[in-house]
Each structure stands twice: as structure tokens, then as C-alpha cells.
Amino acid sequence: MSWNIWALKKSPWVFHVNTGACNNCDIEIVNCLTPKFDVERFGIKLVGSPRHADALLVTGAVTAQARPRLEEVYRQTPKPCVVFAIGACACDRGIFHNSYHVVGPVDKIIKAIDPDAIIAYVPGCPPKPEAIISGVVKALAVL
Amino acid sequence: MKKTIGKPVLAVGPFHPLQEEIEFFQLTIDGEIVTDIDVRISYNHRGIEKISETLQYDQVPFLVSRICGICSASHPLAYVQAVEEMADITPPDRAMYIRTIINELERIHSHLLWVGLGGHFIGYDTVFMWAWKYREPVLELLEEITGNRNNYGNVKVGGCREDIKDEIIPRMLKELETVERKTDMLTNAILDDPVLHARLKGVGILTREDAIKCAVTGPTARGSGVDIDVRRDDPYAAYSDLDWKVIVQPEGDVFAKAVVRLLETFEAIKIIRQALNKLPGGPIAVEVKDIPAGEAVGHVEAPRGETFHYVRGDGGNTPVRHKVRAPSYVNVPSFAASCIGQSISDVTLTLASVDPCYSCTERIAVIDSDNKIVCDYNMLVKLSREKTQRIKEESGLEGITLKEE
Ligand code: SF4
Numbered sequence: 001m002s003w004n005i006w007a008l009k010k011s012p013w014v015f016h017v018n019t020g021a022c023n024n025c026d027i028e029i030v031n032c033l034t035p036k037f038d039v040e041r042f043g044i045k046l047v048g049s050p051r052h053a054d055a056l057l058v059t060g061a062v063t064a065q066a067r068p069r070l071e072e073v074y075r076q077t078p079k080p081c082v083v084f085a086i087g088a089c090a091c092d093r094g095i096f097h098n099s100y101h102v103v104g105p106v107d108k109i110i111k112a113i114d115p116d117a118i119i120a121y122v123p124g125c126p127p128k129p130e131a132i133i134s135g136v137v138k139a140l141a142v143l
Numbered sequence: 144m145k146k147t148i149g150k151p152v153l154a155v156g157p158f159h160p161l162q163e164e165i166e167f168f169q170l171t172i173d174g175e176i177v178t179d180i181d182v183r184i185s186y187n188h189r190g191i192e193k194i195s196e197t198l199q200y201d202q203v204p205f206l207v208s209r210i211c212g213i214c215s216a217s218h219p220l221a222y223v224q225a226v227e228e229m230a231d232i233t234p235p236d237r238a239m240y241i242r243t244i245i246n247e248l249e250r251i252h253s254h255l256l257w258v259g260l261g262g263h264f265i266g267y268d269t270v271f272m273w274a275w276k277y278r279e280p281v282l283e284l285l286e287e288i289t290g291n292r293n294n295y296g297n298v299k300v301g302g303c304r305e306d307i308k309d310e311i312i313p314r315m316l317k318e319l320e321t322v323e324r325k326t327d328m329l330t331n332a333i334l335d336d337p338v339l340h341a342r343l344k345g346v347g348i349l350t351r352e353d354a355i356k357c358a359v360t361g362p363t364a365r366g367s368g369v370d371i372d373v374r375r376d377d378p379y380a381a382y383s384d385l386d387w388k389v390i391v392q393p394e395g396d397v398f399a400k401a402v403v404r405l406l407e408t409f410e411a412i413k414i415i416r417q418a419l420n421k422l423p424g425g426p427i428a429v430e431v432k433d434i435p436a437g438e439a440v441g442h443v444e445a446p447r448g449e450t451f452h453y454v455r456g457d458g459g460n461t462p463v464r465h466k467v468r469a470p471s472y473v474n475v476p477s478f479a480a481s482c483i484g485q486s487i488s489d490v491t492l493t494l495a496s497v498d499p500c501y502s503c504t505e506r507i508a509v510i511d512s513d514n515k516i517v518c519d520y521n522m523l524v525k526l527s528r529e530k531t532q533r534i535k536e537e538s539g540l541e542g543i544t545l546k547e548e
Contacts, residue, residue, distance in 0.1 A: 020187045024212025024293040027256070034275035063188055095206055098197060099190040126212070126293055 004080060008054050009140045011043030014084075015053035015077070019070050019106070021060030024126040025087035029057055032129045039133060050076040055136070061089040061096045062104030070106070071113055082118045082139060083110050086132060088125040095125075118143070195465040200226055200300055200434050203462065207452070208294050210467065213256065215294045216249040217445035218467070221452040223298045224379055224441030229456060230300070230434045236381075236423040238302035243380040244418050245289065245297055246443070247411040251322065252281045253446035254404045254411075258329065261401060264492050265342055266528035270329070277325040280318045287311055302428025312419050323412050330405045342530065343398035346485070347493030350395055353480035361448025362407065363474045366400035368393035373444040385417045397492055434460070445470055489530070 018026055032039045033046060047053055050073045062070060074083070085106045088094030092105045103109070110117045122135035191210055195203050204219035211218065220242055227234065255278040262270025282292045289295035289305050297304050307315075333339055349359070354367035364371055372389040374382045390406040392399035438455040448470030455464040482493050 018187075020189055022209040022212045022215075022294075024209075024215070027212055027293065031275065031279075034279075035272055036276060036279050060187075061189065065188070095209055096189045096191075096194065099194050101188050101190045125209075125291075128292060 005143050008080060008082070009143055011045070012054040012082075012136070012140065013045050013047045013052055014055045014057050014136075015047055015050045015073070016057045017050075017059070017070060017073055019058060019060035019066040019090070019104070020063035020102070021087065021089055025059035025089070028126045028129050028132060029059070029086065032132055037129045037133065039136075042133075042137075044136065050074075051078065053077050053081065055082040055084060057084050057086050057132075058090050058106045059086045060104075061093040061099070061102045062106055062109055063101050064103050065101075067103050067109060070109055074110055074113065074117075079114075080118060082120060082143070083107075084120050084122060084135065084139065086122045086135075087127060088123055091121045091123050192465050192467060196462055199460045200456075200462065203465070204298055204300075205294075205296050207467070208296055210469065212293050213253045214249070214445040214447065214450060214469070216245045216297070217443045217450050218452070218469075219296070219298045220246060220380070221441040221443040221450050222454065222465070223300050224443070225439045225452050225454040226300045226434060226441075226456075226462075228439035228441065229437045229454060230431065232301050232429060232431060234302040235426050235429060237306075237425050238427045239381045240418050240422050241303045241307055241427060242298060243382060243385070244307065244415050245285070245295060246380065247415045247418075248281055248285055250411045250446045251408050252278045252285075254408045255281070255326070257404055258333075258401070261397075261492070265339075265530075266532065270333070273325075274329060277322055277329070280322060284311075284315055284318055299428065300434075301431040302426070304428075306427050307419075307422065312422070315419060316416065319412050319415060323409065326405070326408050326412075330409075333401065333405065340398070343401065343492070344394075344396055346397045346489045347481045348395045349477055349481040351393070353477065354395065357473065357477040357480060359448070359474050359477050360470050361444070361446070361474070362400055362403045363448060363477065365389065365391045366403045367395035371449075373442055373449050377442065379441075379443065381418060382414075384421070385414050387414050387417075434458075438464075447471060448474060 016026065016029055029046075031037060032044075039045075050056070056074065056077060058070065060066070074081070083106065085091045089096060090104070090106045093099075093102055096102045107117075107119045107121075110119060118139075120135060120139035122132055124131050127135070191206060195206055198206060203222060207218040207222050208215040226232075255274045259271040259274030259278075262268065262274065285295060286292045288307055288311070289297045349357075349363070349367045351368045354364050354369050359367070359369075360371065368391060370389060370391045373379070375389055387410045390403050390410065392402050434456050436456055436458040438453070440451065440453045442449050442451045444450075450470055451468040453464070453466040454462050457463050478493070485493060
């Protein structure tokens with residue numbers, strides 16, 4: 001294990017990107033921070049800038065207008081950076097798969113600018129906070 | 144809203160951890176005072192109306208519940224009411240009551256969510272954590288009834304999908320009592336707090352005239368003294384059978400909107416309690432054969448205001464036109480009336496007071512009249528928090544105290 005992956009696994013700081021989600025996945029992510037789930041116990045912390053982030057929590061099916069913003073955010077993160085596709089929309093556009101304004105899914109967009117990107121998927125619509133936490137833990141375990 | 148194009152814009156911190164949707168506001172300021180506001184949307188445009196035309200009548204409720212995660216009971220209900228009107232279907236009584244209960248549970252969790260975020264904006268993170276903690280039991284009840292914490296997908300044309308089982312009614316009543324006690328504590332803490340009075344009163348005033356001119360709905364209108372509520376004015380589901388009142392506050396400032404939302408939470412609890420006690424027996428859905436050609440509208444009082452759905456069909460099994468007008472669409476332009484002339488430390492709060500699917504304060508860049516970028520969103524939250532701190536110090540008061548009994 002290279003030293004930077006080792007360091008990444010200790011206390012991942014995450015940055016939340018909404019690319020056209022219905023809000024539910026986002027609320028569940030914020031829910032993870034509140035007293036019932038409290039992910040800060042594990043050192044997982046939401047940060048305010050992609051430049052501080054070890055992982056991106058991406059929600060939503062990526063609309064045409066959000067696409068360049070998602071790419072820009074990904075470019076700004078220090079590598080290695082794990083991209084979590086949270087929710088059915090981010091994993092494979094979900095119910096919006098045939099929309100004219102949706103250009104996702106997330107993995108396609110990220111792989112197009114960085115073929116080596118590490119992508120983890122948390123399905124669900126929305127995934128429960130427990131599922132999000134377990135997804136993050138599992139992804140960190142296999143890194 | 145006048146265009147501020149041509150002035151340099153630097154979008155700093157495009158996404159904020161506590162703000163979800165992507166929307167963009169540009170404020171032009173003169174010194175500390177906001178002189179103009181420009182809003183850009185459509186980052187979140189997913190073409191839902193068009194997708195709806197490719198789905199069958201019975202599939203559409205699942206799609207429209209995903210318009211907004213927080214109003215995921217109101218949108219499908221408005222759509223279903225439109226289709227039912229078109230096809231002349233009357234759902235059974237039990238379904239009407241279940242719809243009422245689910246919608247009011249949604250109102251409780253939405254309002255508590257807003258209270259939490261409001262607290263966060265002015266630097267009371269304790270309120271944020273507490274409000275969200277007390278919201279959890281409501282989500283658990285919803286999960287137990289419908290199978291999902293959000294996006295319940297519980298209404299269908301002709302009735303409801305999931306029944307409220309008799310076994311869980313006593314538990315629901317117990318949980319409601321806890322939520323009521325906790326909301327009561329939060330309300331007292333907020334309404335008695337002199338710092339909050341100083342911080343919120345007279346801020347972001349939307350006058351009654353402006354409210355009517357902007358055609359705002361929901362708590363935004365009721366906080367400005369406009370007495371409208373679809374639940375009373377054009378009753379649907381079981382609202383006309385139940386005893387409850389519409390909360391109206393005349394002042395129009397942020398404080399009034401907070402009061403409206405908090406008191407509405409109690410009304411919602413009252414409605415659910417009555418509905419649970421009166422819950423009629425019988426089936427929860429009627430069989431629907433086919434939907435004739437025609438057009439109809441349905442509207443529902445969502446937590447943020449009136450949501451409106453128009454459906455037209457040609458006798459086939461999909462709608463040929465489906466139009467949605469969500470409450471934030473009319474509430475957002477009222478920023479122009481309530482923000483101009485405010486100081487920038489009050490802007491985040493004023494924007495948030497509309498509860499714009501709680502997304503709108505994201506991605507703000509403030510531009511000086513001399514075209515200089517002054518501050519970004521994080522800076523605005525900081526300014527807002529500093530003002531609270533200043534008021535605390537000047538008045539020598541302690542500020543909010545929360546006690547668990
Ligand atoms: S996966 Fe479901 S809950 Fe999440 S953003 Fe998409 S529609 Fe909303």
C-alpha cells in the first residue's frame with residue numbers, strides 16, 4: 001500500500017457535490033452528520049472546499065449544466081481521491097435515464113477526464129444513512 | 144431583476160456542505176447594502192415534465208415524488224388528484240385519511256429541517272443538531288408506514304399503496320407526543336430568546352403588498368399576513384373533516400416566518416392525531432380501469448406553499464402534457480423585494496427564510512458597485528454569525544439555552 005493511500009484511509013474528509021439530485025440523497029448525507037449517525041466519530045468530516053477533500057460524495061444524475069462544474073471540482077481535488085456515487089441517480093441516472101438534459105452517469109464523466117479514478121457506488125433511492133456509512137467504510141477497506 | 148452581466152463574477156466555493164441544490168445568486172452591493180440581486184437557475188433541470196409523458200399514469204407518481212426530496216408526498220398527491228378529477232374517481236375514505244397523515248408527517252420533518260438550517264445560518268449549531276435529531280423519529284414512522292424514509296411513493300391513482308397498520312398507531316401517537324414535547328422546547332427556546340428577537344425581527348421584511356404582487360405562497364405568504372392555505376381554501380384529502388387552524392403572522396420579517404413554521408408543526412401534529420383517532424375502516428384503493436381523454440389540475444399545500452399540477456390525456460395510457468409549478472418558483476423572486484436595501488450580513492438568512500427547497504443561498508458571489516468581488520457564500524455565513532455575536536455582546540445576554548427535561 002502506498003503511503004498516500006494509507007494516509008487517505010485514516011480520516012477521510014469528504015466534499016459533497018450535487019449535480020442535479022432531488023435533494024433526498026443530499027439530506028441523507030447531511031443526516032449522517034447529525035446526532036443519530038454522527039460520522040465525525042469516525043473522522044469523516046464534510047469540508048467546504050474540494051481542495052481539502054479526500055473523497056467526493058456525488059449525488060444526482062449530472063445535468064448538462066452541472067457537468068463542467070463536476071469536472072472542475074474533480075480536477076481541484078488532490079489525488080488520489082475516491083469518488084462516491086451516492087444514490088441510484090449518480091450510479092446510473094436512475095429514474096431520469098431518458099431525460100434530454102441528463103448527461104451522466106457520474107462514473108462516465110469522471111472516467112472521461114481521469115481513466116484511473118477510483119469510483120465507489122452506493123445504490124438506493126435514497127440510500128439510508130447507514131448504507132452511505134457502510135459504503136464509505138467498505139470502499140476504504142478494499143483500497 | 145436587472146442583469147448584472149458584464150461585471151466580473153468569481154464563483155468561489157460552488158458547493159457548500161450544508162446547501163444542496165445548485166443555484167446561483169449574484170448580489171450587487173453598495174458598501175454594506177444590497178442594491179440588486181440576480182438569480183440563475185436550471186443547474187438542476189432534469190426535464191421531468193417531458194419524462195412524465197413517456198411514463199404510464201401509474202408510474203408518474205414515482206417520478207414526481209423525485210422532483211424534490213422534501214416535498215415527496217405533496218407532488219404525487221397533486222398529480223394523482225388531477226388524474227382522479229380527469230377520470231372522475233373518488234378514492235375511499237381510508238385512503239383520504241392516510242394521505243392526510245403522510246402529508247402532515249412530511250410537513251413536520253420539513254419544518255424541523257428548516258428550523259435547524261435557520262439555526263445554522265445565524266451560528267446556533269446546537270439548534271441545527273437538535274432539530275435534526277427530533278426529525279429522525281418522524282422519518283422512522285414514515286419508513287415504517289411506506290417502506291422508505293423519503294420518496295414514499297405511497298399515493299396512486301385511486302387510493303394509496305400502503306396501509307397504516309393498526310399495530311403501529313399506538314406507537315405513532317407516542318412518537319408524536321415526544322416530537323411535540325421537543326418542538327415545544329425548541330419553540331420556547333427560540334421565541335423567548337432576546338438575541339434572536341434582536342437578530343431576526345425587522346430583517347428581510349416582505350410587505351403584504353409585495354407578497355401579493357409576487358404571488359408568494361405557503362409560509363412565506365402567511366408570514367406576511369396573507370391568509371391563504373389550499374388545505375382550507377380548496378380542501379382535499381381529509382382536511383375538511385378535521386379541526387385545525389391556519390397560522391398567519393402579519394409582520395413579514397424572518398421572525399414571523401419562523402413563528403409560522405413552528406406553530407404549523409403543532410397544527411400538523413394535531414391533524415395527525417385526530418386523523419389517527421378517526422381513521423375509518425375499509426379498503427385503501429379503488430380499481431381504476433382507464434383514464435379518459437381530458438385535462439385537469441390538482442393542487443396541494445406542500446410545506447413550502449401551493450404545488451400545482453396540470454395533466455392532459457388523450458385517452459391513452461400516458462399523459463400527453465404534464466405541467467408542474469412548485470412553490471419555490473413563485474417564492475424565489477420575492478427575494479428582489481425582501482433583500483434589496485438589506486445589509487449583506489442579513490442576506491443568507493433572508494434567502495433561507497423562504498425555505499427555497501433550502502437550496503437557494505448556495506453559490507453567492509457579492510459584487511461591489513465598482514465591479515469588485517467582495518465575498519462568497521462562506522463569507523456571508525461568517526458575517527451573519529458575527530452579527531449574532533455582536534448583538535450578544537452588546538446586549539450582554541447569553542442567548543439560546545436548550546434543556547432536555
Ligand atoms: S437517487 Fe433517488 S433520492 Fe437520490 S437524488 Fe436520485 S431520485 Fe433523488
